[in-house]
Amino acid sequence: MLYRRPDGVVVRPTDVIGEPHKVMLSPDEKTFYTTDGDKILAFEVQRDGALVHPRVMAELHAEDLVVDSKGRLYASTENAIEVMDSQGKRLGSIPTPIHIQNFAFTGKDRKTIIAAGKGNVYRIDMLSEGFKGRAK
Numbered sequence: 001m002l003y004r005r006p007d008g009v010v011v012r013p014t015d016v017i018g019e020p021h022k023v024m025l026s027p028d029e030k031t032f033y034t035t036d037g038d039k040i041l042a043f044e045v046q047r048d049g050a051l052v053h054p055r056v057m058a059e060l061h062a063e064d065l066v067v068d069s070k071g072r073l074y075a076s077t078e079n080a081i082e083v084m085d086s087q088g089k090r091l092g093s094i095p096t097p098i099h100i101q102n103f104a105f106t107g108k109d110r111k112t113i114i115a116a117g118k119g120n121v122y123r124i125d126m127l128s129e130g131f132k133g134r135a136k
Helices: none
Strands: 023-025 031-036 039-045 051-058 065-067 073-076 080-084 090-095 102-106 112-117 120-125
Touching: 023 065, 031 065, 051 080, 065 102, 073 102, 073 112
Parallel strands: none
Antiparallel strands: 023 031, 031 039, 039 051, 065 073, 073 080, 080 090, 102 112, 112 120
16 A cells, blocks of 8 residues: 655555555544454554554454544444444444445435445435545
C-alpha cells in the first residue's frame, strides 16, 4: 500500500499491512481502518500520513467498511452489517439476507444505506446519519 503525501512524495505509510482489502478514515481523519484477512485494524494517522500504533478493532472478516457522522464503524460480514464504536466495541448488527459486498450511506440526509451483493441491491433506512464530509 502506498500513500501520496500533500507534497507529492509517494511513501509506504506502514509495513504492517501489504495489500489491504478495504480502507476507511474516521470522520476526523485521525484513524485509518483497514481489513486484513479476518481482522479489522485501526491505525493512528500522523500529520505526514504515516500510520502508527496498529490495533485490532475486531476479529471478523469484513467485505466493506463505512463510518457514520458519530464515528461509528460499520462492517459488512456474512449475513449482517456489524456496528462498532471507534474503539471496536460491538454495538449491534443489521441483519442482511445475503453477504453484502459493498455499501454506503446515501441520500440527501445520508440516512439510507444502499447495500449490494450477489447481484442484488438493498435499501436500508437508518436513524444514524452517514458522514457527509467526503464520498463514502
